[in-house]
Amino acid sequence: MPYLKPKFTFSKAPARHRDTTVFIAGVYQNEALAGLPKPLQSAHGDALQDVLGQLSRTKVFFGKDATSQVLKFQGRARDTHWVLVGLGDREAMSGDGAVERLRRIGSHVASKATVEKLGVVNVLWSTFELSEARHAQALAEGIALSSYSFEGYRQTAKEAAEPTVWSWPAEYRTSMARALDDAGWVGECVALTRDWSNEPSNFGTPEYYAGAFSKIGKQHGLKMRVLNEAQAEREGLSLYLGVGLGSAREGRVVIAEYAPKGAGKASGARTKKIALVGKGVTFDSGGISIKPSLKMEDMKHDMTGAASVMGAMLLCAKRQVRARVVGVMAFTENMPSGTAIQPGNVIPTRAGKYVEIINTDAEGRLILADALDLAQDFKPDVVVNIATLTGAVSIALGKQACAVLGNDRETIQELIRAGGSQGERMWELPLWDEYFDDMKSAVADLKNSVNDSYGGTIRGAMFLKQFIRKGMKWAHLDIAGTAYGVTHVPYFPKVGATGAYVRTLARFVEDA
Numbered sequence: 001m002p003y004l005k006p007k008f009t010f011s012k013a014p015a016r017h018r019d020t021t022v023f024i025a026g027v028y029q030n031e032a033l034a035g036l037p038k039p040l041q042s043a044h045g046d047a048l049q050d051v052l053g054q055l056s057r058t059k060v061f062f063g064k065d066a067t068s069q070v071l072k073f074q075g076r077a078r079d080t081h082w083v084l085v086g087l088g089d090r091e092a093m094s095g096d097g098a099v100e101r102l103r104r105i106g107s108h109v110a111s112k113a114t115v116e117k118l119g120v121v122n123v124l125w126s127t128f129e130l131s132e133a134r135h136a137q138a139l140a141e142g143i144a145l146s147s148y149s150f151e152g153y154r155q156t157a158k159e160a161a162e163p164t165v166w167s168w169p170a171e172y173r174t175s176m177a178r179a180l181d182d183a184g185w186v187g188e189c190v191a192l193t194r195d196w197s198n199e200p201s202n203f204g205t206p207e208y209y210a211g212a213f214s215k216i217g218k219q220h221g222l223k224m225r226v227l228n229e230a231q232a233e234r235e236g237l238s239l240y241l242g243v244g245l246g247s248a249r250e251g252r253v254v255i256a257e258y259a260p261k262g263a264g265k266a267s268g269a270r271t272k273k274i275a276l277v278g279k280g281v282t283f284d285s286g287g288i289s290i291k292p293s294l295k296m297e298d299m300k301h302d303m304t305g306a307a308s309v310m311g312a313m314l315l316c317a318k319r320q321v322r323a324r325v326v327g328v329m330a331f332t333e334n335m336p337s338g339t340a341i342q343p344g345n346v347i348p349t350r351a352g353k354y355v356e357i358i359n360t361d362a363e364g365r366l367i368l369a370d371a372l373d374l375a376q377d378f379k380p381d382v383v384v385n386i387a388t389l390t391g392a393v394s395i396a397l398g399k400q401a402c403a404v405l406g407n408d409r410e411t412i413q414e415l416i417r418a419g420g421s422q423g424e425r426m427w428e429l430p431l432w433d434e435y436f437d438d439m440k441s442a443v444a445d446l447k448n449s450v451n452d453s454y455g456g457t458i459r460g461a462m463f464l465k466q467f468i469r470k471g472m473k474w475a476h477l478d479i480a481g482t483a484y485g486v487t488h489v490p491y492f493p494k495v496g497a498t499g500a501y502v503r504t505l506a507r508f509v510e511d512a
Contacts, residue, residue, distance in 0.1 A: 003191035004147045004163040006110070008140055008180040015167040017119035024083040024109060024121050026128040028090045029063040055084075063087060065101065066108045066490070070116060081118070085109055087128065098130070099138040100423035106142020107491035113164045120165045125172060136172070137179035144187025145491035145499075150198040185318040189506075190499035192216070193311035197304040197484065197497035201283035204300065206331035209280065210252035213310050213329065217256050220317040227253040236350040237330075240370040243363045244332035246287055246340025251332030253371070254280075256310065258317050258325040272512045273324040275380035276313065276505060277371050279364045279387035280306030280331035287334045287360030288342050301497060302364070304483040305387035306331060312505035323512045326378045330371040334363045346444045350374065351467050356441040359449040364389045365460050366448060369467045372474075382411055382473040384508070385464065386501060387480075392456030394481035401425035402482050402501065405461040406475030407468060415475055418508040423489075424501055426477070435462045477501060 014021050051071055055061045061069035065088030072081045085105060087093055093101065113121055125136065143166065168176065196209065214224040229250050232241055237253065244251040260271065281302040285291060291299070306329035313327045341347065345357045347366070350373040355366065364387050375383055393403045404426040406412050412428055419426045435458050441447045446466055450459060461476045468474045482500045492498040 003187065003195075005184060005187060006140075006143050006147050006163050007165045008184065009165060009167050010170045010173040010177070011122075011167045012170040014122045015120045015165065017165075020079045020081060020119075022081045022083065022118050022121045023124055024085060025124045026087045027061075027063040027084050028087050028093070028129075029065070031063060031090070061086070065089075066105050068108060068112050070112070081116075083109070083112055083116075083118075083121070093130070096421060099134060099421065102130075102135055102138035103142035103145070103423055104490050106139040107146040108142075109139075110143040110146040110164070111490075118164060119162065120167060122167045123169075125168060133176050133179040136168075136176045137183050140166070140180050140183035141186050142491050144183050145190060147187060148191050148194060148493060150195065150493070150496055152198070153200070182319065185315060186503060189311045189315040189318070190502050192314065193304070193307045193499040193502050194493070194497040196307040196310070197301050197499075199300065201300045201333070204282055204303070205249050206252040206280070206282055206333070207250065209282065209303065209306070209329075209331050210254050213254050213256070216314065217310070220314050221258070222313060222317060223257040223259075225255040227255070235374065237370040237374065239347050239349045239355060239366045240330050240332065242341045242345075242347045242357075243281075243287075243334055243366050246335040246337040247333035248335075248337075249282075249333055251330070253374075254306075254310075254327075254329040254331065255374075256313050256327040256329070258313055258321075260320060260322050260324070271322065271324050273326065273378065273380045274509050274512055275375040275378060275383040276309045276325060276327045276509075277368060277375050277383060277385035278306035278309035278327070278329045279303070279368055279371075279385075279389065280329050281364060281367065282331055282333050284334045284361070284363065285336060287340050287363060288336050289359045289361040290336055291361060298484065301484045302388050303331060304479065304497060305385070307497075308386050308479070308499075308502050308505065311499065311502040312509070315502065315506040316509050319506070319510060321506075321510045321512075323509050325509055326375060326380065328371045328375045330367045332367065334360070349467070353446065353466065354444040356444040356447045358447045358451065362449040362460070365463045368464055372464065372467050376469050376472055380472075382408070382475075382512075383468070384411075384415070384475050384477065384505070386477040386505065388483050389476075389478045390457045390460045390480055392453065392460075393478045396429070396457055397427055397481055399481050399486045399488070401427045403427060403429050403457050403461075403478040404475060405429050405431050405458065405478075406473075407431070407465060408473040408475065411473045411475045414511065415477070415504070415508055418511060419501070419504040421507055422503040424482075424504045426504075429458050429461070431458065431461060431465060435459055436466075439463060
């Protein structure tokens with residue numbers, strides 16, 4: 001089933017679906033249901049008041065956060081349904097915390113609309129008693145992010161459904177139209193990232209992603225360039241190419257550029273430039289250092305960093321952000337064969353350093369080393385890379401946060417703030433120089449791994465740091481724990497890719 005983009009509209013009169021009118025109203029915890037405003041109390045008068053009173057007395061529904069109660073009434077002219085949605089404690093619905101709560105409530109509302117097959121829902125926004133457009137956007141984002149499922153290649157796919165229409169009172173059009181449009185864009189861009197990450201690796205090859213990214217990027221006004229392996233060799237991307245030596249499929253490096261309208265014209269202030277770099281291993285077997293077979297099928301998600309970069313760039317383009325953005329996405333497979341790189345090999349890098357290969361399953365950092373060097377040629381003000389880099393990050397942080405590491409305090413704090421605004425947590429880990437001591441090689445400039453499991457996430461980042469040029473601001477996001485299989489966030493799919501940190505990267509760029 002494709003992404004069912006919800007429709008957000010504005011209407012002066014309550015919208016109907018066939019012969020049914022549905023209202024959705026917010027209820028704060030332990031507050032009087034009888035106080036709900038019109039039109040909620042007008043259509044069935046005493047009958048509705050009786051039901052509301054009974055719900056209050058029995059505590060069947062009392063406004064607990066992200067709970068709901070469906071009320072259905074039949075009338076001669078049409079049926080009228082109400083969905084009461086719990087908003088939780090009123091005092092907690094303030095500040096930045098309210099935004100994430102509303103996303104989760106929006107997810108709950110969307111699920112209820114799907115289960116009850118509600119084609120058109122009238123949102124009584126006044127019952128939420130929140131005036132800011134960002135609050136309406138958060139509710140709408142929760143709805144949009146929940147309107148996704150990946151049906152894949154099953155012969156008996158689910159029956160196609162029409163997206164739900166969410167009708168808002170016309171008086172909010174002026175203040176909220178842009179916010180609701182943006183929520184729809186968020187849903188689209190995150191859905192694309194999820195689709196790409198969920199694609200089976202026999203279909204989702206480097207060539208496939210290069211073609212798909214180029215096509216959609218051009219449609220959104222991005223300047224797109226694709227390097228095949230011969231062109232990558234001429235660019236000096238030997239470390240990147242080394243990872244793909246064992247694969248029968250050729251790799252591709254995709255370069256996307258976004259510039260705001262009017263950029264380059266003599267207008268005074270210089271436009272800030274941000275480079276985003278993504279790991280795109282379309283399948284990671286571990287190479288000669290082959291992985292255990294258990295859950296190896298999840299390694300189709302090892303290209304989620306690259307998919308996240310592309311999703312973020314598309315969202316930046318839709319928002320027409322002020323900053324320039326360049327995205328470098330390196331796609332390849334990591335496979336064992338007679339031509340694969342071997343532990344003990346020494347490979348040159350684009351930056352001129354030589355790397356001794358200790359573990360071929362530490363391949364993501366090899367790809368990113370060359371990609372980071374290439375991205376720095378564009379002379380950005382800051383470079384951020386995102387990757388499913390280490391299993392160790394899940395041991396350190398679980399699935400509740402990604403790790404952020406870097407060489408610039410301000411950049412890290414800006415990323416953490418951007419993530420916080422989107423409900424996407426980050427936790428900073430240290431990059432002390434001592435972590436590099438074990439990564440020095442006797443036969444090369446550095447090793448790609450060490451022979452113990454201590455500080456794996458930090459050492460992966462420390463390797464990348466060696467390829468950041470003097471004076472360049474840089475941060476690294478390790479999303480291996482949060483890229484897929486996250487079940488505690490209601491607007492993430494229960495199975496497969498989450499699309500996490502697409503919104504964070506876009507907000508980081510927008511705030512630059």
